[in-house]
Amino acid sequence: MNEIVNVIIFILIILGAFLNLVAAFGVIRLPDVYTRNHAASKATTLGISAILLATFLYYYLEVGHFNARILLAIVFLFLTSPVSGHLINRAAYYSGVPLWEKSVRDELKTEKKQQL
């Protein structure tokens, strides 16, 4: 039982750290704000959740301390991260940050012109 728990915690922490690392690579490698935002707003959400879940499991199963705040943090993370991704993208678009040259279509352009 103890060994299984250890293995699960180990896998979750490694997975979370790996996802965060990939997100950092994505932010460096991808060409424009919008695609970088994909990497930053998705991979980190799941990565941090995995690390928090591992922390929760460790303290609950090894130390015997049930910490509900960690679970609450995961819920808050999932509620807020899509909204922040959306707002950053929207603000970038409306302040005129261009899309990557190889972008295929842009149906928001007409909408933006009508508003200005």
Place this chain on the structure above:
Amino acid sequence: MAFQIALNFFLALTWMFLKNSYDAGSLFAGYLTGFIIIFVFRRFFNSRFYGARIVAVIHLILVLLKEIVLSNLAVLKVVLKPKLDMQPGIFALPTELTKDWEILVLSSMITLTPGTLVMKVSDDNKILYVHAMDVPDVEATISSIKHSFERLIQEVSR
């Protein structure tokens, strides 16, 4: 729905008073009994039986978790690919949802799913502008979003 839940709690309290035992166990037993009673009398309520709605919410959460894992795999694949050959772009997604909270849930779900990110909700709440990592299969994406998420959200709010 709120009325049905309140009624169910009231039935649970009545059960506790009838049994004259005031602990979590008898509250649970009373709640279960009330649940069955409300299910039997479901045709007298204006709204749908609330158990069905809870099942729909759980279904929505499970689908969302699955999609989050898939989206991370998709982003991982794009980032770690040696060549940057994705074709990003913005497309318009017409939606039939009308209430504000439904659109909020839909756009959060779209943002957390494979390769799509909501850029703007149009002022009349009818079109979502979505930035996608890989555009060529837009039609397929739109129809899959429509068939899974929109249907599930409608199922919750019906």
